[in-house]
Amino acid sequence: MxxxxxxxxxxxxxxxxxxxxxxxxxxxxxxxxxxxxxxxxxxxxxxxxxxxxxxxxxSPAELAFGLRVLTEPAVAAAVRDLGVRIGRIQAPRRALDFDQEKAQRLLRGGYRSKE
Missing domain, CATH: 1.10.1660.10 (Multidrug-efflux Transporter Regulator; Chain: A; Domain 2)
Known part of the structure; x- marks a missing residue:
């Protein structure tokens, strides 16, 4: 039609x-x-x-932008960066950050052996 x-x-x-x-x-x-x-x-x-x-x-324009975020990696990355900057999205933790935090906890609490 x-x-x-x-x-x-x-x-x-x-x-x-x-x-x-x-x-x-x-x-x-x-x-x-x-x-x-x-x-x-x-x-x-x-x-x-x-x-x-x-x-x-x-709105239709907002829905269209949502589709762009889902289909265009550069747009998704830019929106994620903004979300992190304004505190709506938690910054992703990297493996190095996790290891560094673990080491700092061990140093603060001292080394405890299980023996």
Whole structure:
């Protein structure tokens, strides 16, 4: 079906459907240069996106950014760095840090043999 019919079935305007497409929230067009046709899979994908937006109280743009974070390693790393900096994400512990902390605990408490 064409975009006007798909939008009507989804309860939104064709403009909103085009906006979602521009954000990358629709499956890719199967044929290059072809007009988008909406089938059951495309309608279900849009409906699932709308449901996620309602459930988690996010906008289409926020949902699209969430998908970028999940699919683009550089974006994921940048967001993780920000999360660590502002204290929303705990900094990962490295093995060397763990060994250093263990050694410091042993030095503070003294060495106790099990003999």
């Amino acid at each position: 064409r975009i006007t019919e798909a939008a009507r079935r989804l309860g939104m305007s064709p403009r909103m459907l085009r906006y979602r497409e521009a954000l990358g929230l629709l499956p890719p067009v199967r044929e290059q240069g072809a007009h988008r046709r909406f089938g059951a899979d495309e309608l279900a994908a849009v409906a699932q996106g709308v449901e996620l937006e309602k459930r988690f109280d996010v």
